[in-house]
Amino acid sequence: MDQKKATLTLPDGKIIELPFIEGKMGKPAIDISQLSQHGLHTYDPGFMSTASCGSAITFIDGEKSILLYRGYPIEQLAEHCDFLDVAYLLLNGELPNQNEKTKYVSEVKKHYLLHDQLNSVFRGFRRDAHPMAVMAAVVASKSAFYFDEMNVYNRNHRKISANRLIGKVPSIAAWSYLYNLGRPFNYPRNDLSYAANFLNMLFSSPTQDYEINPVLVRAFERILILHADHEQNASTSTVRLVGSSGANPFACISSGIASLWGPAHGGANEATLKMLQEIRSESRIGEYIERAKDSTDSFRLMGFGHRVYRNKDPRAEIMRKTCHEVLSELGLENDSIFKLALKLEKIALEDDYFVKKKLYPNVDFYSGIVMRALGIPNSMFTAVFALARTAGWIAHWNEMFVADNLKIGRPRQIYKGKLLRNVSLDRNVSKD
Ligand SMILES: CC(C)(COP(=O)(O)OP(=O)(O)OC[C@H]1O[C@@H](n2cnc3c(N)ncnc32)[C@H](O)[C@@H]1OP(=O)(O)O)[C@@H](O)C(=O)NCCC(=O)NCCS
Structure with a gap:
């Protein structure tokens, strides 16, 4: 069957045919990727009408209030799954069966501990530093710990990076806050669920255990699930753009954290x-x-x-x-x-x-x-969002390498500056 085309008529009457993508779930698009061959670019500030990639991870229908992760409605995932089910789903495309889940949980937990040297990185910050500033910097600093052995084009390396990030980000987030308070850094506990472990790190102290309340843990789990992914938002697009140059995954996730911090997004x-x-x-x-x-x-x-x-x-x-x-x-x-x-x-x-x-x-x-x-303080709200969204970011980062047309992200611009001019030999001459 012939592919459907959209036609674009230029002011000079020239007609350009553009492939029409039917799209799934009633979301068609026009492929304008060949326009640059005609010396043209599209102009779309804020990407209001631009799909920057194809993705099979999350579907949103904003008019119908639908949010699906890998086809599953968010309402069902929030009701029946825990966060690591959802992280596995985002990364692998399917919910884990019992064996897969046990293996995955143990792989993630293997990476819970932070390198001891990170203590000094934390201690370099002012005590009153915002946890998001500390998180962005500490996550980026991990690229210095996992650099040589990292090949982003290797599937297995990407999988290990994903497990490392999902495993370590709770400790990084919790420690950013504990440092702020001047409290000792609590270590993660493998015997607790992902959500309970984070709350325990945040609230327990060497002198006082944190009492785990299942209703509160479940509520926190839901926060994590609801924030785990949201397709090509500002921070996810940032992660993809940074990642498209082949950058280290910790640096990519750090850029996502920086983007998320803005009040129009995760703030x-x-x-x-x-x-x-x-x-x-x-x-x-x-x-x-x-x-x-x-x-x-x-x-x-x-x-x-x-x-x-x-x-x-x-x-x-x-x-x-x-x-x-x-x-x-x-x-x-x-x-x-x-x-x-x-x-x-x-x-x-x-x-x-x-x-x-x-x-x-x-x-x-x-x-x-x-x-x-x-009991989570205001300053940690966005850090919790970043903790949850790490699963989505790393799933998108990974998907980018699986896609067959991976290209470095390089948007164009409409130039609005001065026309060509010469450097004046007399700089005192009026500059208009
Ligand atoms: C989320 C947000 C950035 C979306 O922005 P956007 O898609 O660019 O939408 P716009 O800024 O074009 O808003 C459309 C109109 O609604 C108004 N508007 C949007 N959000 C508003 C809000 N929270 N309060 C008052 N007016 C608002 C805008 O002023 C604009 O009015 P105009 O058409 O008269 O200029 C915006 O709604 C916002 O700033 N909300 C508050 C922050 C927030 O809760 N962010 C979390 C997102 S999960």
């Missing part, structure tokens, strides 16, 4: 809680809603809106339920921040501005409240 859960703490009382909600609607004010309602979900964020509903479960387990149903959040949500959802622009609460609106209830 939103921290920003949401800060905003709720700043609003403080229900009587001030109206003032903040008005500010969010004011186009001359840069303030936005944090935890609302999403680049891809132009309808509800399917993760938000799961997080909302989890929020209720955690607060009820801890007897915090009357928590003032939670009540404020519910009130703000209600007012915003009934407001014409938010309704017309289809701005709904996103997953970050609730995940901050859950993490606060678990």
Whole structure:
């Protein structure tokens, strides 16, 4: 069957035929990769209309509020799986059977411990450094530990790197916080689940064990699952772009952490809680809603809106339920921040501005409240997101090498600067 084509008519009447990609799940695209042969580029700031790659990992339908990892709905994964099931799924394409799971868990746990030399890397930072700054730097520093033996084009090397990263990132995240507090670095425990191990590292101390509460561990597990991947967002695209040059995987993941830190991306859960703490009382909600609607004010309602979900964020509903479960387990149903959040949500959802622009609460609106209830400090919210997203980042990084048309990422630009000119021999001459 002939391939369908899209036609592009240029101002001079020239017609260019472009391959039309049917796409799966009703998501067609136009292949413009040959346009440069005609001396043309497309212009798409923010990649609003550009697919930078093909991927079989995650599917999102923002209009229909669908999120699938390898074809499985996020709701089912959050209900029936743990985080390492999901990490395995993202990396390998299938959920593990019992044997595969046992083997995978033991492979990941083998990499839990950090090199002892990393103690000195942590100790080089100011005590008040933000955990994300420390995490980005420490993860990047691991490329100096695993450099010589690393060949990114070798499948087995990539697999070991994935296990190393998923195994070590919980300790790196927890230690970034412990260093901040001046507390001793807790070691990981292989006898605990991935989620429980992280909470234990964060909260136990040599003088006091951390009491593992299964409801709280499950809630944390859900946070990890919901944040594990989200196709070509800013940080994942960053990881792919850095990785496309053949860079060391630790350096790639570090660049993802740096990108994630921004408040428009992973920093939103921290920003949401800060905003709720700043609003403080229900009587001030109206003032903040008005500010969010004011186009001359840069303030936005944090935890609302999403680049891809132009309808509800399917993760938000799961997080909302989890929020209720955690607060009820801890007897915090009357928590003032939670009540404020519910009130703000209600007012915003009934407001014409938010309704017309289809701005709904996103997953970050609730995940901050859950993490606060678990005792996780604001400054660690994005670090937890990075911990979860490491699974997605490394799956995308790996997929990039499996794809048969791996090319170094090199976007073009529309030049807006000065036209060709000569260096003046007299620099005092006016520069217009
Ligand atoms: C996520 C986000 C960056 C998406 O941005 P985007 O896809 O570029 O969407 P836009 O910035 O074009 O927003 C579309 C319109 O909605 C408005 N808008 C979007 N999010 C808004 C918010 N949270 N509060 C108030 N107005 C918002 C924009 O001002 C814009 O209005 P305009 O058309 O009059 O200019 C944006 O919604 C945002 O900043 N949200 C708050 C941060 C957040 O929660 N991020 C977490 C994402 S998981």
